Amino acid sequence: MDLPVTTLDESERKLLEIRCDDCGATLTLPAHRFAAICPYCASPSVVDRPAGEDSARRARPEFILGFVIDRKEAARRVQAFIGRSRLFAPTAVKHAKVSAVEGLYLPAWLYGSVAESQYQARIGENYTTTETYTTTDSKGNTTTRTRTVVKTEWRELSGTHATYVLDVLVTASQGLGNAELETIEPFDLRALRRYDAAVVSGWIAEEATLERDEGHRLARSEATSFVEGRIERFLPGDSSTLQSFRTTFSNEDTDLILLPIWVFAARYGTDGKTLRILINGQTGEIQGKLPRSPLKIAVGVLLLLAGLAVAAILAMTVLGVAL
Numbered sequence: 223m224d225l226p227v228t229t230l231d232e233s234e235r236k237l238l239e240i241r242c243d244d245c246g247a248t249l250t251l252p253a254h255r256f257a258a259i260c261p262y263c264a265s266p267s268v269v270d271r272p273a274g275e276d277s278a279r280r281a282r283p284e285f286i287l288g289f290v291i292d293r294k295e296a297a298r299r300v301q302a303f304i305g306r307s308r309l310f311a312p313t314a315v316k317h318a319k320v321s322a323v324e325g326l327y328l329p330a331w332l333y334g335s336v337a338e339s340q341y342q343a344r345i346g347e348n349y350t351t352t353e354t355y356t357t358t359d360s361k362g363n364t365t366t367r368t369r370t371v372v373k374t375e376w377r378e379l380s381g382t383h384a385t386y387v388l389d390v391l392v393t394a395s396q397g398l399g400n401a402e403l404e405t406i407e408p409f410d411l412r413a414l415r416r417y418d419a420a421v422v423s424g425w426i427a428e429e430a431t432l433e434r435d436e437g438h439r440l441a442r443s444e445a446t447s448f449v450e451g452r453i454e455r456f457l458p459g460d461s462s463t464l465q466s467f468r469t470t471f472s473n474e475d476t477d478l479i480l481l482p483i484w485v486f487a488a489r490y491g492t493d494g495k496t497l498r499i500l501i502n503g504q505t506g507e508i509q510g511k512l513p514r515s516p517l518k519i520a521v522g523v524l525l526l527l528a529g530l531a532v533a534a535i536l537a538m539t540v541l542g543v544a545l
């Protein structure tokens with residue numbers, strides 16, 4: 223009798239898709255890990271449906287970076303992060319359950335190209351010269367003296383510059399913007415490997431909801447700033463100003479990859495403000511904006527003013543005694 227081939231548990235293989243109406247994230251998760259709130263923004267406005275309706279149409283990841291930081295370590299870091307920001311954080315945040323931290327694979331576009339630029343610049347060369355000047359000495363006599371001064375001579379320079387643009391990373395997620403992703407970069411992309419569905423199995427993965435065209439546009443703009451910096455450093459002279467440059471990109475590659483992220487999201491207050499802390503699942507870099515309690519800030523300002531008033535009274539008392 224043939225033994226049955228070992229496969230993943232049926233519930234492991236069945237995927238569910240949820241879409242968050244608040245932040246726009248579309249997440250794929252194992253059916254047994256059904257989430258009633260969005261792991262990104264803690265919104266309860268999630269709609270679930272069987273996976274596969276739109277996912278066939280979406281881009282498939284080409285590479286993936288695995289997790290290095292585990293859930294326990296991620297929760298410990300969230301706890302420490304909140305602890306450090308304790309002073310002004312609202313009480314509700316300080317008592318948040320850090321074990322609610324969620325690991326997920328974030329889709330991102332990885333871009334590379336060859337950049338060739340034509341530039342126009344002004345180059346400054348320093349030279350020293352001796353100047354004579356007249357001055358009045360202590361006896362009121364006018365005397366002539368000399369001094370050495372540094373001057374700059376400017377000239378125009380135009381030319382071409384070529385460079386590789388490697389590893390520009392931009393978000394492919396509507397739930398998590400590019401500026402926020404940048405706060406926990408860099409990732410060590412040498413650890414990238416070919417995408418394999420087995421690596422993602424059991425984890426929440428976000429679908430790429432930011433299309434390739436949009437990712438390409440974002441990456442091009444990051445690449446352009448990178449090129450600008452390269453040309454500026456390349457310019458000769460004691461000082462220089464890059465006046466204009468035009469870049470042509472060729473051999474462009476835009477690949478969809480998945481990045482490991484731990485997210486801690488919570489809602490607080492009567493108006494449901496969102497708190498979100500992100501951890502780079504590979505390096506452990508943690509960033510987040512903690513809300514500040516207006517009441518606690520007001521109390522802090524009052525204490526500071528009171529301290530200044532006391533100092534002023536003390537100073538006046540001391541001066542008064544002296545006078």
Ligand SMILES: [Zn+2]
Pocket residue numbers: 242243244245246247260261262263264265397
């Ligand atoms: Zn959301």
